Amino acid sequence: MTAPAALGFIGIGLMGRPMALRLLDAGHRLTVWNRSRDKLAPVLARGATAADTPAAVARAADVVMICVTDQRSVRDVLFGADGVAAGGAPGKVVVDFSSIAPAAAREYAARLEAECGMGLVDAPVSGGVPGAEKGTLAIMAGGRAEHVDRVRPLIAHIAQRFTRMGDSGAGQATKLCNQVIVGSLLPVLAEAVRLAEAAGVDAAMLPEALRGGWADSIPLQVFAPRMAARAWSPPLGAADTMLKDLDNALALAREGGIELPMLRDAAQRYRLLSERGLGGEDPAALIRLLGRD
Amino acid sequence: MTAPAALGFIGIGLMGRPMALRLLDAGHRLTVWNRSRDKLAPVLARGATAADTPAAVARAADVVMICVTDQRSVRDVLFGADGVAAGGAPGKVVVDFSSIAPAAAREYAARLEAECGMGLVDAPVSGGVPGAEKGTLAIMAGGRAEHVDRVRPLIAHIAQRFTRMGDSGAGQATKLCNQVIVGSLLPVLAEAVRLAEAAGVDAAMLPEALRGGWADSIPLQVFAPRMAARAWSPPLGAADTMLKDLDNALALAREGGIELPMLRDAAQRYRLLSERGLGGEDPAALIRLLGRD
DSSP states (O other), rough: OOOOOOEEEEEOOHHHHHHHHHHTTEEEEEEEEEGGGGGHHHTTTTTTOSSSHHHHHHHOOEEEEEEOOOOHHHHHHHSTTTTTTHHHOOOOEEEEOSSOOOOHHHHHHHHHHHHOOOOOEOEEESSHHHHHHHHHHHEEESSSSHHHHHHHHHHHTTEEEEEEEESHHHHHHOOOOOOOHHHHHHHHHHHHHHHHHHHHHGGGGGGHHTSSSSSOOOHHHHHHHHHTTTTOOOOOOOOHHHHHHOOOEEEEEEETTTTOOHHHHHHHHHHHHTTTTOTSSSSSGGGGSSSSS | OOOEEEEEEEEOTTTTTHHHHHHHHHHEEEEEEEESSGGGHHHHHOOOEEEESSSHHHHHHHHEOOOOOOHHHHHHHSTTTTEEEEEEEETOOEEEOOOOOOHHHHHHHHHHHHHHHOEEEOOEEHHHHHHHHTTOEEEEEEHHHHHHHHHHHHHTTEEEEEEESTTTHHHHHHHHHHHHHHHHHHHHHHHHHHHHHHHTOGGGHHHHHHSTTTTTHHHHHHHHHHTTTTTOOOOSSOOOHHHHHHHHHHHHHHHTTTHHHHHHHHHHHHHHHHHOTTTSSSGGGGGGGSSOO
């Protein structure tokens, strides 16, 4: 499957566009669909073919990739009128890059196989738009090993890391673990910055002083300076989006019968931000909950 | 000051020994003192000279380095009978690698200058015994710029990073910020591991799946596998030691009139561990608070 394959790509948005462009640049034929058709222009200009429905994408392609904003969109694209299931066939595989609940990923995989015989790999991504543009995304996959292995050569064009974590839903569960760590670390970083300030230390120097050590991380390097400067524009993401992920993680914990107190407290910080009307702000705004301004 | 200097080193323990050995290997003359004299053997074998008291070290050396276990030991070494202050003189500088409260560092600096005219740089280290052996420690310094700059060429033999964060106490305050981040991250990592398990994902794969991304850090790579395996021996440190640091950070926050809820909750996790008689265990044992065993 290193030879050009017949691919489909559904969802040509902020993330989907650079991913689709990289696949086109690698020489693959791409049939594309997007709810707003005008978003297709950049990929059509590079040789992609527009389809009228997700079902038409599934008929034209052996591997259908999906990158949409939320669970409802995934469901509509797969199982709505003229959805992927209506055009799919055994032997074909869907790779869903969207972030949705693990239980939904399991349900959709079972339903897709029952309705049309297609496989489904849940493959949420980490790395944002820059990672999608550079092909350096990290992708956590769930699904049958044969399906994951089959799409691996294609994914190599868009990700530097593609790890099968288990059966359907395992990719989504791993993405939530990722969000638990990042989402809890951000309010901790706000507290470290605030403590430095309160102690008379120049908090803007923390990332440099701690670089390469146990306290270092990409969030320290990216967010601590923004927190110290009280500057969160242009935004790197919305606090409310993180809150949605943390609430999904809390729901997953409840399903598993476990309590995660640090996560619960972190989610509470984002909720406070939201209640103050700051949920649309960058998470760097978390430092505003700690006084001084 | 790149020429060999007359140095003193007080506290030849787990951390102090490799630091002293690196300074000897770099060609510096070293006068040493340790409360238990038998610990001196490895450095005497490499050419160091033993002194009978900290005061004698201060008389023999231009720069006196201290690396002891706690605040009381620092105070005794500096201001006890035959302490450094009794042998010090203007123009000489003390570098204290120990981790103590920022307020104590400020007080000791003022008192040392008043009693004998010596400067004091607070210079707590991060990187542990491996960092001390390899000379890759990160050191956060507080004190007068002239004192920090004077010892910088010597520190280059034992640390890869030596950052002046401000006046006396700023190094200790920065070390506490470091501990706030690491100490709060560890219980978060335990929760991410536990969530993966509850969702049926192989938690031992998390470090590899998340490597290089926003959730990555040295603690993820080092501690998540230990947590997943419920294996914390040989210990990388004691939970109670971290709790002491987090309580010092909470005290510093109170002095500054700020509340740090994530830090308070993290400290509470270590306190629970301690109450269950597990305070001497490695912090990886935090995962035992989350059920299953």
